[in-house]
Amino acid sequence: MGLFSLCACGASGGGAPTTASGQDNGSALLVPDAGAVSMLAASSLPANWSQGAFMQIHVRAYQDSNGDGVGDLQGLIDRLDYLQDLGVKGLWLLPVTQSSDRDHGYAVTNYRGIELDYGAMADFEKLLTQAHLRGMGVVIDYVINHSSNQHPLFLNAASSSTHAQRDYFVWQNPAPAGWGIYGKNPWYPSSWGNGYYFAGFTASMPDFNWKQKDVENFHHDNMRFWLNKGVDGFRFDAVGNLVENGPSAWESQPENHTVMNKVRQTVMQYPQRFMVCEAPANPQAFAAATSCGAAFAFDLKDAITGAAQGDVNAIAKLNAYYKTSSPALSAFVSNHDSFAGKRLWDQVQGNIAQYKLAAASYLLMPGTPFIYYGEEIGMAAAANLSGDAALRTPMSWTADAKGFSTGTAFRAISGNVSSQNAATQIGVAGSIHSFYKSLLNLRNTLPSISRGSYEAAWTQQQSMGFQRVLGSEKTWVVFNYGLAPLQLSLNNLQAGDKWKALLGDVESFTVTANGNVSLAMPAQSVAVFQLNN
Ligand SMILES: [Ca+2]
Ligand SMILES: [Ca+2]
Known part of the structure; x- marks a missing residue:
């Protein structure tokens, strides 16, 4: 805290307002x-381990342990x-580092400190130990494109046009013309009147200057700090926005791949680590080993939910995706950002058959799948919130907010908490939770499903199938997304093969001569078989 007593907190725009505009006297915050x-x-x-399923967790919204209404470690x-x-x-985990937003955590003020609302570093170390004892890895959000405008580096940089840390951020004076990002001019004045800084998202989150070696060193050191603690990797935000080259060249610049490949080289010096990038505009390019090495499959998401709703074109797209796409593309159906879509429950309007089909459609595919917390119990958005907040509600542990906190929860609970919550679903046959558990059990017990190849994929109108193969282990997954039962006639199987039914209301069978x-x-069903000759 002592370090921050120097901080001119409450500043807006480019730093501390206590100094009269126009002065340029240079601060020296530690x-x-x-x-x-x-x-x-x-x-x-x-x-x-990283080919098993991940749970994406917003710590603030997951479980409160001390009754202050805020989730914690x-x-x-x-x-x-x-x-x-x-x-x-x-x-x-969404960012667990110290931040000034007191919400999502992406406005980082200290890359080596734990968010005070979440606990202490000792709590984080205990989390790592306890997760590892259970065979689970912990990947944290590492915010690489921007910091908070309250980060000491930015306060120093903003304080003087000649400050040694000035070029950690992107400055121009006067502000250049012709820029527009997400409907806004991304150039904001320093409170000291000594120039304009670039902030692609909001004024409170200035972009780092990734053309500076100092910035690269700063972040690589901070990544090693967490890797040395035993963190199992990172999720990187906004990697398509790292480097800007001009008013019509602020996104998807080729230098972004160079930055991420250097990061990958640092991370992968450590054994068993995993990293994944958020690049909605170009996931395929960031999944390459010459770039980030893994990326979220934003280009698959809508096909999963479309298929679950019986859309023939979506079924064809879903079925074809991993014929050509790398298994380094991580499938998901929703996340914490409203631009990525609604919670799955709201995408399928509470249709539980479609919900389960969507889950099976990505959890049995190649690629490390990411489940958004609460998805496994059918959590909906909050009824009276909009935007991102509606997606980041307290986890529905019980039929009211009391399962999350004994105090007053920091945010409204999900709209369907009374019917869709963990307490009423755990161990109940037919529940969404039990269905997710059965899918993850297949993924965890059959290496062909978690990391096998994707073979023999076919579609027939509203049905499709594919095999997953690893060594001598073969599994076969078949979907009927249609509203009517279907008698499927298939003629491309190996005569005499015995297929044992593992999932679904189907019989084991032997292929005819x-x-x-x-x-x-x-x-509206899925079946999984295993070759059992
Ligand atoms: Ca708490
Ligand atoms: Ca940037």
């Missing part, structure tokens, strides 16, 4: 997250048994 960090290497996780630790029982193998099979698929 930067708590600067300084070289060398590498220590360790991992206690099993090989291939001890609360998450208390729920690790729940996550392990569900079959989750990795956690992605001429390679034919007639398969009775109930309406």
